[in-house]
Amino acid sequence: MEILIALMIGVLYAAGIYMMLRRSLVKLIIGIILIGNGANLLIFLLGRITKGSPPIIPGDAHLLTEAYADPVPQALILTAIVISFGLQSFAIVLVKRAHTVVRTDDLDEMNATDEDS
Template identity: 75%
Template sequence: MELLLAITIGILYASGIYMMLRRSLVKMIIGLILLGNGVNLLIFLLGRLTKGSTPIIPDGLDTFAEAYADPVPQALILTAIVISFGLQAFAIVLIKRVYKVVGTDDLDELSYNEDDETI
């Protein structure tokens, strides 16, 4: 299971970075979303997968006697999901505004200045 998650994380990282290097702003946002999902899975994997275990200490015990599910990575992932959703919403609105003003989402055309001389 962990090997499958590691391969999935690698695919998400590779495709996210590839999409972020494209010239279109929409593809850049899709790459950012893929990269964020890869990071969330990486945090989840680093918290160790324990199937069928709870993060709660049973009554009568002071410490855990067996493997338990760590709740900290799960809380970090939930926080990261909320923050990435806000970032993605802001980026989509910003790209829509740029496209409305400039008329294109190509990064090369956005960085062109009329004062620049053509070679």
């Protein structure tokens, strides 16, 4: 299972970098989204995939003796999802505004309009 997730992380990173190297702003945003999802899966994989109970220590024990799930990577992923959603929302609004002003989403044409003005 971990090998499959590692391969999926590699595919997401490769596709994200490929999309970010395109000239369109929409493809740039899609690339950022793919890399963000790959990073979330990477954090999840680093936390180890174990089947176990929640990390709650019973009242009569001092230590956990059985396998338990680590809650820290899950909390980090939830925080990363919220931050990436905010970044994606801002980028979409910024691209929409740039498209209404310049009338194109091609990065080379946007750069050329700066020199003409």
